[in-house]
Structures are given as C-alpha cells and as structure tokens.
Amino acid sequence: MPDFQTIALDVMGGDRGPDAVIPAAAMALEQKPDLRFLLVGDEGRIKPLLARHGKLAERCQIIHTADAVASHEKPSVALRTGRASSMRLAINAVEEGRADSVVSSGNTGALMAMAKFVLKSLPGIHRPAIASVFPTMRGETMMLDLGANVVCDADNLVQFAILGAVFAKAVRGIERPTVGLLNVGTEDMKGSDAVREAAEILRGIEFPGDFRGFIEGNDIPLGTVDVVVTDGFTGNVALKLAEGMGTLTGHFIRDAFYSSPLAKIGGILAYPAMKRLKNRMDPRYYNGGMFLGLGGICVKSHGSSDAYGFSRAILVAAGLVERGYNTVVAQEIERLSALGPIRSEAVEEPASL
Amino acid sequence: MPDFQTIALDVMGGDRGPDAVIPAAAMALEQKPDLRFLLVGDEGRIKPLLARHGKLAERCQIIHTADAVASHEKPSVALRTGRASSMRLAINAVEEGRADSVVSSGNTGALMAMAKFVLKSLPGIHRPAIASVFPTMRGETMMLDLGANVVCDADNLVQFAILGAVFAKAVRGIERPTVGLLNVGTEDMKGSDAVREAAEILRGIEFPGDFRGFIEGNDIPLGTVDVVVTDGFTGNVALKLAEGMGTLTGHFIRDAFYSSPLAKIGGILAYPAMKRLKNRMDPRYYNGGMFLGLGGICVKSHGSSDAYGFSRAILVAAGLVERGYNTVVAQEIERLSALGPIRSEAVEEPASL
Numbered sequence: 236m237p238d239f240q241t242i243a244l245d246v247m248g249g250d251r252g253p254d255a256v257i258p259a260a261a262m263a264l265e266q267k268p269d270l271r272f273l274l275v276g277d278e279g280r281i282k283p284l285l286a287r288h289g290k291l292a293e294r295c296q297i298i299h300t301a302d303a304v305a306s307h308e309k310p311s312v313a314l315r316t317g318r319a320s321s322m323r324l325a326i327n328a329v330e331e332g333r334a335d336s337v338v339s340s341g342n343t344g345a346l347m348a349m350a351k352f353v354l355k356s357l358p359g360i361h362r363p364a365i366a367s368v369f370p371t372m373r374g375e376t377m378m379l380d381l382g383a384n385v386v387c388d389a390d391n392l393v394q395f396a397i398l399g400a401v402f403a404k405a406v407r408g409i410e411r412p413t414v415g416l417l418n419v420g421t422e423d424m425k426g427s428d429a430v431r432e433a434a435e436i437l438r439g440i441e442f443p444g445d446f447r448g449f450i451e452g453n454d455i456p457l458g459t460v461d462v463v464v465t466d467g468f469t470g471n472v473a474l475k476l477a478e479g480m481g482t483l484t485g486h487f488i489r490d491a492f493y494s495s496p497l498a499k500i501g502g503i504l505a506y507p508a509m510k511r512l513k514n515r516m517d518p519r520y521y522n523g524g525m526f527l528g529l530g531g532i533c534v535k536s537h538g539s540s541d542a543y544g545f546s547r548a549i550l551v552a553a554g555l556v557e558r559g560y561n562t563v564v565a566q567e568i569e570r571l572s573a574l575g576p577i578r579s580e581a582v583e584e585p586a587s588l
Numbered sequence: 589m590p591d592f593q594t595i596a597l598d599v600m601g602g603d604r605g606p607d608a609v610i611p612a613a614a615m616a617l618e619q620k621p622d623l624r625f626l627l628v629g630d631e632g633r634i635k636p637l638l639a640r641h642g643k644l645a646e647r648c649q650i651i652h653t654a655d656a657v658a659s660h661e662k663p664s665v666a667l668r669t670g671r672a673s674s675m676r677l678a679i680n681a682v683e684e685g686r687a688d689s690v691v692s693s694g695n696t697g698a699l700m701a702m703a704k705f706v707l708k709s710l711p712g713i714h715r716p717a718i719a720s721v722f723p724t725m726r727g728e729t730m731m732l733d734l735g736a737n738v739v740c741d742a743d744n745l746v747q748f749a750i751l752g753a754v755f756a757k758a759v760r761g762i763e764r765p766t767v768g769l770l771n772v773g774t775e776d777m778k779g780s781d782a783v784r785e786a787a788e789i790l791r792g793i794e795f796p797g798d799f800r801g802f803i804e805g806n807d808i809p810l811g812t813v814d815v816v817v818t819d820g821f822t823g824n825v826a827l828k829l830a831e832g833m834g835t836l837t838g839h840f841i842r843d844a845f846y847s848s849p850l851a852k853i854g855g856i857l858a859y860p861a862m863k864r865l866k867n868r869m870d871p872r873y874y875n876g877g878m879f880l881g882l883g884g885i886c887v888k889s890h891g892s893s894d895a896y897g898f899s900r901a902i903l904v905a906a907g908l909v910e911r912g913y914n915t916v917v918a919q920e921i922e923r924l925s926a927l928g929p930i931r932s933e934a935v936e937e938p939a940s941l
Contacts, residue, residue: 309777372836382772385780419735419824424662427738427821452828456836468780469822471772473829475805480833483725483809488841491865492858501858505844508851512844 239269240556242549243334246276247303247321248341250539253277255340257284259545261291266546267553270294273334275325277301300324304345306538313345314352322346326353329531336532336552338523340540346533347383347526354531357561359568362387363528364395364467365535366402368551369477369521371458377402378455378463381524382471389432392416392464396437397567398527399462400444405563406554409461414442415450417465417473425449429466443567481516519544523551528564532556592622593909595902596678596687599629600656601694603892606630608693610637612898614644619899620906623647626687628678630654653677657698659891666698667705675699679706682884689885689905691876693893699886700736700879707884710914712921715740716881717748717820718888719755721904722830722874724811730755731808731816734877735824742785745769745817749790750920751880752815753797758916759907762814767795768803770818770826778802782819796920834869872897876904881917885909 246256253276260272272295274281285292302319317323322341328334330353339346347363356363366379379395380387387395396414403412416434418426423434426449437446450459455473465473488509492502502509514520522544524535532555536548555561599609606629613625625648627634638645655672670676675694681687683706692699700716709716719732732748733740740748749767756765769787771779776787779802790799803812808826818826841862845855855862867873875897877888885908889901908914 307775372839385772385778417825419738419821422660425738452825452830453832453835455829456832465825468772469825472770472805472818472822472826476808476826476829477805477833479806479809480830480837482806484833484837486725487865487868491861494861494864498858498861501854501856501861503854505851505854505858508844508847508854511847512840515840 239271240335240553241271241273241333242552243273243275243325243328243337244549245322245325245337245339245341246274246281248339248538249536249545250306250340251541252303253280253284255540255542255545257281257288257291258542259540259549260295261288262542262546263549263553264291264294266550270549270553272296273298273325273328275300275328276303276321298324298328304341306342308342308345310342310344310348313342314348317345317349323349323353326350326531326533329533330354335556336534338534338536338545338548338552340536340538340545340548342538343382343524343535346535350526350529350531350533354529354533357528357530357565357568359572360394360398360528360564362391362394363526364398366399366525366527367474367521367523370516371456373458375407376455376458376461376463378465378470378473379527380465380467380470381474382467383526384467385471386468387429387466389429389436392429392433392466393436393440394528396433396446396462396464397443397571398564399464400442401564401567402525402527402560403461404443405560406558407461412444412461413447413459414444414462414464415447415454415460417455417463417469418449418451421449421451433464440571443571478518481518485513520547523548525551525555527560530561532561592624593688593906594624594626594686595905596626596628596681596690597902598675598678598690598692598694599627599634600674601692601891602889602898603659603693604894605656606633606637608893608895608898610634610641610644611895612893612902613648614641615895615899616902616906617644617647619903623902623906625649626651626678626681628653628681629656629674651677651681657694659695661695661698663695663697663701666695667701670698670702676702676706679703679884679886682886683707688909689887691887691889691898691901691905693889693891693898693901695891696735696877696888699888703879703882703884703886707882707886710881710883710918710921712925713747713751713881715744715747716879717751719752719878719880720827720874720876723869724809726811728760729808729811729814729816731818731823731826732880733818733820733823734827735820736879737820738824739821740782740819742782742789745782745786745819746789746793747881747921749786749799749815749817750796750924751917752817753795754917754920755878755880755913756814757796758913759911760814765797765814766800766812767797767815767817768800768807768813770808770816770822771802771804774802774804786817793924796924831871834871838866873900876901878904878908880913883914885914
C-alpha cells in the first residue's frame with residue numbers, strides 16, 4: 236500500500252462549489268499530510284483558487300470538466316445525462332482505481348444513484364445506506380439509514396446493523412460496539428413487522444457487536460448505543476429534527492440572554508463557554524454522510540457546507556479508507572452469509588439530505 | 589348544556605397515582621372553577637388526600653375500586669381482565685354520560701384499547717390517533733400520530749390531517765390552520781407510497797385548512813405548520829427524540845456554565861432567564877396526549893407526571909370538551925365523506941408513550 240491516499244473531490248457540487256472545496260482540501264491536508272487529491276471540475280475556476288494554496292497545489296491533480304449535476308436534478312436524469320459531470324467523473328476515478336474515495340456536496344439522490352451504478356453494492360449487500368455520526372450525552376453515536384431507503388424490510392435493517400457495527404469497530408476502534416434497533420417501545424411485541432423480524436434475525440446470528448434489541452427516540456441523544464439502526468424514512472426525519480432542535484434551542488438561549496440586563500451581563504461572562512457549547516454541537520464538525528455498502532468509499536457533504544464543513548467530510552472519507560472499512564465489511568458479510576435467503580430489491584430514489 | 593363539565597380521572601394510573609392526581613385536580617379547578625370530577629380509584633387512598641383540598645372535595649364524587657391496570661400489562665390482557673379497573677370505570681363513565689371526558693396516566697396501550705372498545709371510533713374514522721402540542725420557533729404546533737398506529741396507509745394519514753386541522757381550528761381558534769405531511773423531502777416524488785398518495789388525496793379534497801404538502805423533520809421545531817401529520821412510528825420516534833434532545837441540551841448548557849469561574853458567575857446572573865427558558869420548554873406544560881377520533885374525549889397523561897403535569901392534561905381534556913371538538917370533527921368527516929372508498933383495518937397495539 237502506498238504511504239498516501241488519494242481522494243477525488245467533486246469540486247462543482249454544493250452551494251459554494253470550488254470556493255468551499257479548494258480551501259477545504261487545504262485544511263484537510265494540514266490535518267493529514269498524507270492526502271492527495273483529484274480535483275474534478277472547471278479548471279478555470281479551480282486554478283486561481285489553487286494559486287492561494289501552494290502546498291495543496293503540489294498534492295493534487297485536476298480533471299477538467301465544465302459539466303455539473305444541478306442540485307435539484309432527478310437522480311434518474313442525472314444518471315442518464317450527467318456522464319461528463321464533475322460528480323460522475325469523480326466517482327469514476329474511484330472505480331478506475333485512480334482515487335481511494337470520493338467526496339461530493341452535490342445532489343444526494345444523484346450521488347447515490349451514480350455511486351450505485353458505477354461502484355456497485357458490495358457482494359451480499361442489497362441496499363447501501365447513508366450513515367452519519369453525531370454528538371450525544373455519552374460521546375458519539377452513528378445512525379443509519381438516513382434516507383437512502385424510505386421503505387426497508389427486515390433483511391435491509393439487519394444489513395444496516397452489520398454495516399454500522401463494522402464501522403464502530405474498524406473505524407472508531409470500539410471493541411464490541413452496542414447496536415440498537417429504533418422502535419416505538421422496547422418490548423418484543425412493539426413495532427412494525429420489519430423491526431420485529433430484524434430483531435429476531437439479529438438475535439440469532441453471530442453478530443459482530445453487542446445487539447441490544449430495541450431502543451426509542453430519546454436513546455439517540457442519550458447515546459445509549461454506539462450504532463442506531465432504522466429505516467431511511469425515520470432516520471431522515473430524526474436527523475433533520477435533531478438539526479432543527481439545535482436551531483430552536485440556540486434561538487431560545489439567545490432570547491433568554493436578551494431577556495433582562497442582568498441576563499445580558501451573564502451572557503457576556505458566559506460567552507466563551509457558550510461558544511464552546513456551540514462548537515460542541517457544531518453540525519459542520521459532524522458533516523459527512525457515509526454511503527456504506529458500496530464497492531467504493533463515497534462521502535456526501537452537506538449541500539450548504541462551507542470549507543470547514545467540507546474538510547470534515549474529507550477526513551471522514553480518509554478515515555474509512557485508512558481503516559480498510561470496505562475490506563472488513565466484505566469479510567463480515569461473507570462470514571455471515573449463512574444468514575439465510577435475503578431478497579434483493581429495486582433501487583429507490585434516496586431522500587434529500 | 590350545563591354550566592359545568594365533568595372529567596373522570598383514573599386516580600390509580602401513572603407512577604404516582606392519587607398523590608399526583610388529587611392535587612392535580614385541585615390545581616386544574618383553580619384555573620377552571622367550572623370543572624367537576626369523578627375520582628375513580630381506591631377510596632381509602634383518595635379520601636385522606638381529598639381532606640387537604642376542601643374546595644375540590646365539594647366538586648367531586650368518588651367511584652371506588654381497588655383494581656388498577658398494571659403499567660406493563662398487555663393491552664389485550666388489560667381489556668379482558670381489567671373490567672373493574674379504575675381506568676376502565678373512568679372510561680365507562682364517559683360512555684354512560686356521567687362524565688364529559690376521561691384523563692389517565694396509566695398504560696397507553698391499555699388506555700387506547702379500552703377507549704376504542706368502550707367509546708368506539710367516531711363514524712367514518714378508521715384509526716384513532718394520539719396527538720400532542722409542543723413549543724416551536726413560531727408558537728405551538730400539534731403532531732399526530734404519536735404512536736397509536738405504527739403502520740399507516742394514505743387514508744389513515746388523510747384522516748389524521750382532518751383530525752388535526754379541526755383541533756387547530758376549533759380548539760386553538762386558528763382560522764385556516766396550516767397542515768404538513770412529514771416526509772424525507774418536499775418534492776412530489778419523495779417518500780413512501782402512503783405519504784405520496786395521502787398528499788394527492790389531500791390536494792384533491794375540500795380540506796378544512798391550508799394543506800401545505802410535504803414538510804421535513806426540521807420543520808417540526810421551526811413551527812413551519814400548525815399541524816404535523818405522520819404515521820405513529822415516525823411520530824413516536826420524533827416525540828421521544830425531541831424530549832431526549834431537550835435533556836441533552838440541558839446537560840450541555842449546565843456543562844458550559846461549570847466550565848470556568850467566569851462562566852459560573854455568568855450562569856448565576858443569567859439564572860432567572862435560564863429558568864424561564866427551562867419553563868418555556870417544560871414538557872410538563874405540554875403534557876396531555878389526546879386520543880383523537882374516538883366517540884368520547886380521552887386524554888393520556890405521561891406515566892411519570894407530577895401534579896402539575898397531570899393538571900395540564902386535565903385542562904387539555906377540558907379544552908376539547910369546551911370547544912365541542914368531537915361534534916366539529918364528526919361534521920367535517922360527514923362533509924368529506926365523498927372522499928372515496930377507504931379501507932377499514934385491524935386494531936393494532938399502540939406504542940408506549
């Protein structure tokens with residue numbers, strides 16, 4: 236293995252395009268000097284930005300294309316018409332072995348559709364899932380699926396549990412990760428057929444972690460388990476709800492500090508602490524939706540990411556590559572292939588993140 | 589109509605039983621002197637508590653029973669064996685016309701099963717739903733279903749939208765309430781078949797409010813709409829997640845104030861403001877899960893409610909009765925009966941709240 240890894244960046248994706256991606260690459264390089272980049276996008280816009288980051292310029296190569304996937308393009312349309320897009324060429328670079336991973340803040344649905352088409356699913360995985368890590372009362376927790384599959388059967392949920400447990404183990408280094416299946420109650424009789432059946436399967440297999448059975452919505456922020464498994468509908472709603480709750484709380488806290496002169500002084504004194512609190516819950520720090528279960532590493536950055544946020548997504552991709560995530564998952568799936576017959580299903584439109 | 593209303597209270601329900609329920613009734617009576625109560629439970633435990641609340645004692649009647657539904661009893665078992673329970677007798681009082689509504693902090697599943705069995709659904713309603721109101725960036729929003737129906741079809745969601753719109757209109761006095769259907773994106777193509785079909789139906793009928801189409805998880809705390817409609821699985825997870833986020837934030841804020849001597853002083857100065865902030869998000873204030881779509885008014889208080897929390901649930905029930913909620917819903921359903929064929933479905937175990 237070479238002593239560096241190469242990340243293909245879709246420079247044209249997201250609200251800010253190159254203005255976020257180029258400085259993000261420079262930031263990530265400061266954290267991890269062993270990174271190399273393929274910058275895929277409009278050379279005319281990339282070069283002037285690169286001129287400001289000498290060190291980065293030495294570590295990257297440009298793949299020029301003027302074409303980009305629009306942010307609201309239907310995935311099926313993007314797949315058909317976006318063959319020369321920066322997103323597609325960046326994904327192709329992984330397939331061709333020119334890059335170890337790809338990071339894009341473009342259209343989620345298009346990215347998932349293209350990634351599935353080009354990189355394929357790992358053998359035995361029916362539906363790749365979107366996963367992300369976020370802060371809880373007891374450290375960090377990872378949740379999946381966050382929107383790639385709005386309807387999931389028991390087999391899908393079981394595979395998500397395996398994808399998640401391997402992440403916690405291989406990438407985060409947790410010896411025996413705890414995994415919970417999101418439900419409306421913890422008793423066996425609770426929930427839909429899919430979650431009840433999935434729990435039964437997970438209890439019956441040699442699970443690569445500690446399957447804790449059902450958990451409830453409050454267990455997510457409490458950090459009860461290392462990995463929260465759910466369908467893409469519930470996961471997507473939960474992810475966005477948590478984001479919205481953060482905004483609401485920030486708004487209420489500001490209101491409270493402005494509610495009296497004394498509170499205002501208190502606010503000034505507590506400002507550095509509140510700032511740290513804000514950083515602790517900074518969604519940019521937790522940016523980077525991992526597409527797990529694909530034949531290559533693909534990370535989705537938030538569409539509105541700034542350079543710092545995008546740099547975090549780059550580091551997420553770098554971590555997955557460094558820890559050989561896909562190799563370990565493939566081994567686990569093979570080991571567990573005695574799971575029984577699992578239905579293969581049609582590709583669906585992923586939810587917007 | 590008499591100039592007072594009577595509320596049947598399941599005195600033995602919840603973690604604290606009479607110790608919460610009796611003082612709660614006294615508190616509610618202070619707010620609304622036109623209330624009368626049927627206290628259903630163990631007379632031996634009720635009477636000494638009542639002795640401390642002279643005014644309340646004049647306004648209530650005791651229905652004695654020593655039997656109570658256990659907090660983890662299976663709904664089907666409670667239904668079969670709990671015929672003399674305080675919960676059941678309190679519900680019966682509504683059916684018999686002796687009370688206008690019932691409030692219980694007992695076992696949610698048992699309460700829903702008994703309420704459905706005794707009070708039946710309103711004509712045309714297939715699945716009663718659990719609804720609750722909570723604080724958002726722009727005032728209050730109501731969400732349903734919160735766990736009565738883990739799997740919902742389009743017709744169920746449409747009926748929830750009607751139940752919610754009528755609540756916002758009749759009880760909260762919002763002229764043209766905005767209603768949103770929770771989904772993973774706002775585009776028409778997004779989501780499960782059920783939500784897409786429900787949106788189509790809602791756009792086609794003379795909806796008693798302003799149907800805004802799809803909303804996403806972050807729209808819940810942002811208060812984008814007056815009524816959030818979703819299936820009981822997603823709603824239950826969202827409700828509990830929001831509760832857990834509140835706990836997490838409180839924890840992080842405390843941490844921040846303890847992080848430095850200056851922050852500590854700031855915390856002391858800002859204490860009254862922070863206290864107000866806490867009150868503003870106090871889940872006890874928003875206690876009271878309404879079982880909508882039944883032939884009688886039934887409100888579920890949180891199992892761990894204290895007296896204040898339970899008094900809030902009593903006032904929720906009083907509001908529904910006062911505004912003639914069930915009459916208006918019945919009229920709306922009748923008016924909209926041209927909706928087309930709707931499948932009737934089996935009763936399911938409700939989720940624990």
